[in-house]
Amino acid sequence: MAATTTKNDRLHRMRRWVYAPMMAAVAAGAVCAGAGIGSAQSAHAPADHNWDAVARCESTENWNLNTGNGFYGGLQITQRNWDWGVDQIRFSAGHYFADRPDLDSPANQKEVAEALLKVVEIGVWPVCGRYL
Known part of the structure; x- marks a missing residue:
């Protein structure tokens, strides 16, 4: 009798292979930040990314956009x-x-x-991320 793979089995594998490494990377970053390793910038220092250009592309710079x-x-x-x-961010800044x-x-x-960009790079913004 052959075993069948259920949707829950596939989701479990996806979580194990996708989310676990992502969470490990975040945990390593938190440990490094807590130990003072890494950038000398504060947690709230602005990065050199052009988020206004991404917003212009994504939402015509409407920061309150909710289209449903x-x-x-x-x-x-x-x-x-x-x-x-x-x-x-709350973990480190509160x-x-x-x-x-x-x-x-x-x-x-x-x-x-x-914070998202550090882990998933521009994948969250597949089209407008080019403006970063």
Whole structure:
């Protein structure tokens, strides 16, 4: 009798092969940051990325955009990515973020985008990421 693969089995494998390495990279970054290893910049120092150009491409720089398609704010971040990015920043910084990107400031949206960019690179913005 042959074993069948269920959807849950496939999801479990995907989590193991995709999310586990991503979380390991984040944990390593947190350890390095906690040990003072890495960049001499503060956690809130702006990077040299042109987020305004990405927002111009994604949402015509409407930082409060919510069209109901599951992407929010000027950088069109999904709720799942927003929650993950906010959790990473709160881990090291401990300051307040709104529940969704479209309800938060452009500065906070950019900060979460930087956290995402460190892990997934421009994959979150497959078209407009070229403006970074």
